Amino acid sequence: MAGLIGIxxxxxxxxxxxxxxxxxxxxxxxxxxxxxxxxxPSIALSVVSPIIxxxxxxxxxxxxxxxxxxxxxxxxxxxxxxxxxxxTVLKGKNVVYLTVGDxxxxxxxxxxxxxxxxxxxxxxxxxxxxxxxxxxxxxxxGISVAEGAEKVAIIPSCYxxxxxxxxxxxxxxxxFLKDGRYFDKVIEVLKESGFPDNSLFAIGQDxxxxxxxxxxxxxxxxxxxxxxxxxxxxxxxxxx
Numbered sequence: 001m002a003g004l005i006g007i008x009x010x011x012x013x014x015x016x017x018x019x020x021x022x023x024x025x026x027x028x029x030x031x032x033x034x035x036x037x038x039x040x041p042s043i044a045l046s047v048v049s050p051i052i053x054x055x056x057x058x059x060x061x062x063x064x065x066x067x068x069x070x071x072x073x074x075x076x077x078x079x080x081x082x083x084x085x086x087x088t089v090l091k092g093k094n095v096v097y098l099t100v101g102d103x104x105x106x107x108x109x110x111x112x113x114x115x116x117x118x119x120x121x122x123x124x125x126x127x128x129x130x131x132x133x134x135x136x137x138x139x140x141x142g143i144s145v146a147e148g149a150e151k152v153a154i155i156p157s158c159y160x161x162x163x164x165x166x167x168x169x170x171x172x173x174x175x176f177l178k179d180g181r182y183f184d185k186v187i188e189v190l191k192e193s194g195f196p197d198n199s200l201f202a203i204g205q206d207x208x209x210x211x212x213x214x215x216x217x218x219x220x221x222x223x224x225x226x227x228x229x230x231x232x233x234x235x236x237x238x239x240x
Contacts, residue, residue, distance in 0.1 A: 002092045004085055004116070004123065006109045008102040008130020009047045012208030016136065021128045022051055028096040030059045030088055034108055036067045043232070044098035047208075061088075063097075065108050075111075082112040086120045100232075101132045106156050106178065133207055134175055137234050141202045141216055144238075146173055161189050168193035176235040183235050187222050190237055195219055200240055205233040 005024050010016040025031065025048055033042035042062055052058065063081040066073055088095050103109040104127070116123060134154070138145050146152045150172040155164060157178050168174060168190055176186060183203065190199075197220025204214040219237060 001124070002089050002094055004089050004125045005096045006103040006113065006125070006127045007096050007098050008107075008128060008132075009044050009098050009100060010131040010208070011101060011133040011136040012043075012047055012206065012212075013136070014047055014050045016131045016208065017048065017051065018128060018130070021048075021130065024096055024128055025051065025098075026053060026056070027094065028058060029093040030061060030095045031098065032061045032063055032085065032088075032095060033098045034065050035062045037064060038062070042098070044100050047100070048098060078108065078111040079115055081108075082115040082119075085112065086116060086123060089123060090120075099130075102130045103127050104129075105132055133177065133204075133234050136207055137202070137204050137214075137236065140204070140207075140214055141236070143200060143202060143236060145175070145236075161185060165189045165193050168195060173236065173238040178232065183233065186235065187219070190219060195237060195239060198240055200236075200238045202237075203233065203235045207232075207234070 005028070007021050007024055009021065031045070031052070033045040035042040045060065045062075061084070063084065065077050065081070068074065085095060085097065097109060097112075099107045099109050101107065103113075109127075113125065113127075116125060134145060151170060152173045152175065153167045153171040155167070155174065155176045164186065174190070176183060191197075197218060199219040200216070201219045201222055202214070202216045204212070206212050
């Protein structure tokens with residue numbers, strides 16, 4: 001049956017795919033995946049490649065999402081890719097769209113799904129959730145994301161340090177996602193916001209891959225060395 005399924009492929013480890021996600025991918029006529037440009041590989045596709053059955057000859061379509069903060073360019077790419085999805089489904093194809101982590105946490109899927117619901121209300125669309133890096137990382141480090149009445153803040157990037165400082169004053173745990181190139185600037189802000197030196201500090205990059213790096217220490221032990229230059233990184237700091 002023709003339809004579209006948004007699939008969260010998790011943080012990078014193929015073994016963390018859900019059974020439902022694997023079945024949906026293997027039953028698809030067409031697999032769509034995001035990439036920043038034509039010459040860049042799709043991280044989401046690389047996660048699921050071990051479970052793709054080459055004998056099925058499934059078509060793989062790479063959708064381009066430019067790495068920019070220009071709102072007009074972003075909105076144009078969302079609309080263009082949503083249209084590609086819709087036109088493919090309307091041709092009678094069963095389509096899956098892969099996204100790292102979960103489709104509803106800082107994902108391009110959110111914007112395309114919104115467009116599709118508005119312009120193609122009768123289209124059959126469903127979503128398969130994925131494990132997000134927050135919980136994969138917590139399991140590796142052995143840290144509780146939250147307990148009791150603790151408040152957690154999730155920060156998608158560190159461009160606005162003034163807002164980070166204010167949020168830090170009211171949170172027991174802070175989780176920084178996506179743009180590790182800005183993590184170095186966060187440390188001073190955290191200290192200024194009242195996070196004590198004995199706060200648990202953990203950082204990871206390339207989770208679930210052979211290049212995975214995880215470091216744990218206290219906030220006071222963090223020095224001036226560059227923490228990470230990777231875009232797909234995670235940083236967790238927690239009061240103890």
